[in-house]
Amino acid sequence: MLHAFSFSVSVTAPIILMMILGYIFKRRDMISAEFIRSGSSLVFNVTLPCLLFLNIATADVAALIQVKLLATAGLITLASVGLLWIYARNMAGPQRGVFVQGAYRGNMGIIGLATIVNAFGHEALAPAGVYLAIMVILYNVLAIAVLSAAQPKAEQSLLKGMAYSMFSNPLFLAIVFGLCLALIGLRLPEWLTTSGRYLANMTLPLALLCIGGSLSLDRLKGNRSLIFQASAAKLVILPLLSVLIGALLGFRGLNLGILYLMMATPSATASFVMARQMRGDADLAADIIAITTIFSALTTTFGLVGLKASGLI
Template sequence: MLDSILFSLNSVAPIFILTLIGVILGRKKFLNDGFLAAADKLVFKICLPCLLFVDIATADLGERMDMNLLAFCIIAVILSFFIPCLVVPLFIKDNPKRGAFIQGIYRANTAIIGIVLAENMFGAEGRSTMALVLPFVVALFNAFAVVILSIYAPADVKLTPKQLVKRISKSVVTNPLIIGIILGLLWQLTGLTLPLLAERSLDYLSGMATPLALISLGATFRLESLKGRLGLTLLASAIKTAILPAVCCIAAILLGFRGVALGVVFIQFGSPASVSSYIMAKQMKSDHELAGQIMLVSTLMSVFTMFAGTFLLRMLGYI
């Protein structure tokens, strides 16, 4: 049991500590909104793509590419989108809230918290395995977000089928994370080794991604923003961080997934709601305040659910 506790602490605590540092720095006004906006742009457009490029370009894809894991994650993401689409309209009658709620359930912050946790739990193997799954789930996240937010958008921002296809295509093709992974795969196909100069430079940029992203995430926390919509926020956050990962992990265990593969499933579906969900909800005139609250509360909840889930899977010998 002590081994399981230490494993869980070592996996989750660094994420919490860096996020807490961000909360403190934000409260002390040490980091202003201009810095946070620039930091987010640097992380998502430069640092994370570099990290993913290096992971893929230097990985042994013959050993790391698990097609069963990839298929499971894709199917699970699809189901985690379509099931709420059928159920949520039965108890939420306001269209902007419907879109924000559904997006908060299925869209995970895998690019930041998922990559970090995979590395903390399984080292380089975990990080590269997560990186190989990431482009497919990110593409689905973006496509589904455009669809659901358009369906429940006000009349003046609804998209025609042609506009919908165009926007989905653009959201996938121009996503920096997907570009970084595709470039990594193309480099793999050349069979060449990255020059030491290039690898070290990219490593320096990659090394900035995790601490900067988590500190920035913490600095944006505003507990006072939780006024109103608390019931829907708590429900969506509980589904996102507890119910969804529990269902997916049980299914994965029954299908025979163990070790790194099962860990990736847990991380993929147990990560909190994505920061991008708030940004896109605001752009599409959805209930962006609800989206932001779900992102905040699910991130706070995930500190406990990630620890509990990691501990349980480790103690039972599944990871």
């Protein structure tokens, strides 16, 4: 058990520390709101796509596409969204869609990849990146569906714009181009790869600092009962069910680790943007993001202790 706890802390502690530093730096005016905005944009549009592209382009494609894992994750997500939608049937329209989105949609691109790298090493980035690409599409489609269904009338122009935004997502495009290069066996020049690595290596530290700097509990304005219900579903119920189903299906090691760590991530920051664009309760979305981000370190650590102690990873 001591070994399992030590392993879990080694995975989550660096992430916690970087977010705490981001929070401290922001409170001491060492980084500004503009820095956080620009840094987050740089991560999403440049450094994270570089990280995913380079790791996938140089990997064994056949080993990346785990059909059973992807199908399982997709079915779990679909089922969870259906159950959450039923559970939230008595909520007000602007809250219902936001509640469901906040309870299933995780920050896989930053927190998920960071914990997977800490747990399994950089070689896990390629299969995790393919998982991310497929699930990003599913997450966006479901988010549009639940937020639109919660409105009296769907806005078709907005739905088209969101669909366009999804398929022009830099992370998705980087993964697709990386897979293409890996399939044809094309290798980039060494100087270009080295330059790309410089950018890629900035990703996780910069992203975690920006997440920490943007955290605030002062803005908790929404229904606190809904906030904590959504947070419990996101951080405890969904990851636990995913592990149970995955273990029953025979997943072990890296595959089970990817499934668990991606499902255990805090609510995605993109859920706030989408909630605001689709006239949902944006304050509720922001509150769910804040609470899940703060408590995910604790829940993920205990989850990893259980998986490691039981020999599943």
